[in-house]
Amino acid sequence: MELVGRMMDGSFFGGAGPQPSSSGSGIDDDDRIERLEQVPLFQTCSRRQLKAIARICETFDVPSGTVLTRTGESGEEFFLIVDGAVRVEVSARRQIHLGAGEYFGEMSLLDGEPRSATAVAEASVRLLVIRRRHFQKLLEDTPGIGQNLLITLCRRVRDAERALAQPGPAQAVDMP
Secondary structure, three states: OOHHHHHHHOOOOOOOOOOEOOOOOOOOHHHHHHHHHOOHHHOOOOHHHHHHHHHHOEEEEEOOOOEEEOOOOEOOEEEEEEEOOEEEEOOOOOEEEEOOOOEEOHHHHHHOOEOOOEEEEOOOEEEEEEEHHHHHHHHHHOOOHHHHHHHHHHHHHHHHHHHHHOOOOOOOOOOO
16 A cells, blocks of 8 residues: 555554645645656646646655655555655665655556555655546546657657667677
């Protein structure tokens, strides 16, 4: 079960603990839009589309040490870090440290597949969270947003393909 689901149903800390921040959280719609504009997944979205995305974002404050996602668990949320730090454990030997303005969970937002990494709050963290079910509804209700996301994803795949196709100095190339 994902963190947000546990927080919303009150089971995360036995009914006490992180809850969606109040409207006085210091993150208004304009601030959310500015933060969302920095996310590559949303870079081709219009201002109107970004406003629609901002409306479905929830703000959560979580304490240090909170496990946000676990490898293999179902993925239903996208997380954008507003403040704080998150450690993403890709494997036993590979960890990535993320801070304000960085994000994770975008693949699960789109495909709902299990998580490919565990994410843990390294410090108290404020997050903007987009739930998959709200995002799916947004895609249905907001013309053009799906196509903009597909364009962005295609660019990312093409960039990755180009990077793989160019042998680096440490790569050996087999010649017949």
